[in-house]
Amino acid sequence: MNVSFRKSLSLLVLLAGLSAPLAAQVTLKRGAVVYCGNASNTTAPAFVDEAKAKEATKEWQKIQSEGIDPDSAQGKQLLQKMNSKVREAVKSIAQDESRDMVVRKDDILDKQGKEAVDLTDKVVAKLGE
Secondary structure (H helix, E strand, O other), X not given: OOHHHHHHHHHHHHHHHHHHHHHHOOEEOOOOOEEEEOOOOOOOEEEEOXXXXXXXXXXXXXXXXXXXXXXXXXXXXXXXXXXXXXXXXXXXXXXXXXXXXXXXXXXXXXXXXXXXXXXXXXXXXXXXX
């Protein structure tokens, strides 16, 4: 293979690689919460209402019912456990529903023609199991 042909082939492969992710990209708000997946290569985005998911956890219910300060040591432990449970539930439902990216509700700025599905009810049900 001559050098000129190899350089042309390398450039073509590089350009093809750069343009592929852009075709599938969605645009997220600054500071968006991404539970799973990646905005640069999603083909099936979804979202979850964070407040509803949080309210479905026993940890958040305990913080609210007992008036636990979220900034206290106990509050931080409960929040960490709550966030872990929410993330696990989201990942499980996303896999079941063949969704390759899940973000917090209203964090997608531009869907770029893709339909973002609301998984909130399914995540809340999973958290209630």
